Amino acid sequence: MAITQQLARIPAEYLASCRRSAATSPEGDPLWDPPPADVLDLDWAPFLIERVGELGGLGDVHRKALRQALDGDTAIELAFLHTRPHTIAPFGPAPTALSAVQVDRVAQLLGEIDFPALLAALPTDEAEAAALLGNGADEIVGGPGAYALRHFDALREFYRGASRRRLLVVLWWD
Template sequence: MAVTQQLARVTAEYLALCRTRAEESSDGDHQWDPSEADCLDLDWAPVMLERACRFAGVSEVHLAALRQATDGGVAMDVDFLNAHPHAIGPFGPAPAALEPLAVWRVCGLLGEMDLQAVLEVLPLDIHEAGALIGHGAEGLGDGARTYLMDHFEALREFYAGASERGLAVVSWWD
């Protein structure tokens, strides 16, 4: 199974409950189990999205928001999710989270991004576009443009839902 970028929308209260469970459990079990409806698997899209945006000259502010949207931040302590034997992302960097205010800010910046304009800068040939982006994009059956647009739209919608509901977003690789 491939290691892919995962996101979950949760309340601050749910994170506090998981932290308490981990502290009270003899083996640190936080019982992390967010609703499937509030989870998003971004596959390997984050690195490819960033590379395409860099190639197209997207501003540093928007690139930083894209990175925060996928890699989280240090705004919330979620170290308890990284404790053995119950680590939620044992194959990548430690889980990270954005608090609701940061989610709102990132959501606004993602909403300002015109990914269609980014994709128009890429070569039309799917193999050339994939080779330019790298990270396996050259092997995408429908091409990098479709893959990136689908994943970016899913990310933008995910953050819009989190922002509207005042939720935090936790990210990890699993």
């Protein structure tokens, strides 16, 4: 079974409802089931996206925003989503989340990142670029640059949509 990063954009009220469900259910079932249109599967791309930013010389503010977009924050208590047998992250670390305010800031900063320019800083030879990136980049069909760009663009659009709708984002590995 592959372990990939998942993100869900949800209203705070939905998270509160899941918290109440977990507290009142004899099995602790939060009834977590965000709409498929509001879930993003980033596959294994987070490692490559961050590495491209590092190698491409992404500045500190944007690098921190990218890390926050991919790692979330622990300020919102989500233990109820990480309790067996209903954990949403059975194979990874505990889920994290970003508040709507954090999502708005992250979306703004992701929108300022010129990812193609970061990719341009990598060697043009795909084998050399893959060796620099690591994390199995040499095995990505179609090349690691196209893969990372496609997933970065999806991440940016996901956060942009969450920001427009004033949603929070929950992140986990599954």
